[in-house]
Amino acid sequence: MNRYINLFKANKTVRILSTIQLICYFGAWFSHIGVFTLLNKLGASDQMVALTAAMAFIPSVIIAPFAGVIIDKFRAFPLFMTFMIIEAITVALLLLIDSLSWFWFLQALVFIRMGLAGVYFQVEMSLLPKILKNDELKLANEIHSIIWAVSYTFGMAFAGIFINHFGVYNSFKFDFLIYLVGIFLLTRLNLKEEKKTLTTKAFFMIKEGFIYLKSNPLLINLILIHGFVAVTSYDTLINILAKYQYKEILSFALILGFINTVRALGLIIGPIVLSKFANNRTIFLIFIAQGLGLFSWAILQFNFYLSFIGLFLTGLSTSTLWSYTYTLIQTHCDKRYYGRVIAYVDMVFLGIAATTSILTGYLYKLGLNAFCITILFGLNFIMAAFYYKRVYKRI
Secondary structure, three states, X not given: OHHHHHHHHHOHHHHHHHHHHHHHHHHHHHHHHHHHHHHHHOOOOHHHXXXXXXXXXXXXXXXXXXXXXXXXXXXXXXXXXXXXXXHHHHHHHXXXXXXXXXXXXXXXXXXXXXXXXXXXXXXXXXXXXXXXXXXXXXXXXXXXXXXXXXXXXXXXXXXXXXXXXXXXXXXXXXHHHHHHHHHHHHOOOOOOOOOOOOOOOHHHHHHHHHHHHHOOHXXXXXXXXXXXXXXXXXXXXXXXXXHHHOOOOOOHHHHHHHHHHHHHHXXXXXXXXXXXXXXXXXXXXXXXXXXXXXXXXHHHOOOOOOHXXXXXXXXXXXXXXXXXXXXXXXXXXXXXXXXXXXXHXXXXXXHHHHHHHXXXXXXXXXXXXXXXXXXXXXXXXXXXXXXXXXXXXXX
């Protein structure tokens, strides 16, 4: 923990970006739970819910090649500010949705917001390797995953309670106010960036990025290994459990809040415990542990409260896998291609996440229960472990 604190003290940029990330992620879960609670109240079908969950990932898949060019051509600060302002506007527009006739408008808002949020993240992940040493970069990525988990934990917990007492639309208003605070903090950021003078046309930059990747098979393998972690996008599965299996226990919003809070506790504690043990050799075992955690969750799903044990175990390995595999990509990438490569990383990662979300809803519709779907998730990580073992010798 002291290593994280020391990095915060020493680097103002990391400190401000992390603070913005913490509060904006916290607020985002209010509108996230709000959207799914609203869809449930409006009588949306399982396919509508699955599409909405997938829409959180689809934008980055579509815009990734163009996003990478934007990141490599323009300075970070104006991109940060532009994206955050537009995201705030999309949150405010959620207040207009009061029936399923607005469903496609909702999809457009989610698409725009998540697309911009994805590029914002890519800008940040491209900036960090330029201002940090490799050991600091690993810590910064771990801080990112811990902050995501902390905001996820408290955001989910408070969002469920907040919506249960104050309603869906007030959760959207709260998220909007949080964005205003984030925009103010962003004005305190002082990035000493060199003016970028790239004059290459966008098409050639995209082509150049693909050629660079094609000539680096190790980097492609590392991106695919990172992509395996995307199968932890359980939103559709958790919605199915809340809507059908646990519907008699608590309100829909509270069930979502509690399930995600317990899972996120594992996400927070995991990096703190596993960070010092994570290295190129032990990541194989951490992938195995993730698979076993999912098997335990599947077995304990029959009981709402017992399932918390499996959820916690499932979360323990996730943050470490995400941050370590991301760091491997960053440290094996030429700095000239950071923006494009990070965008392609997100394209693969979020593409797999979107596929997981849609496939979960489809498999459930075909008759596969939550237990079987969770077991399939676990098998994914067992396969990932052996795929990593094959690549390990080349790292």
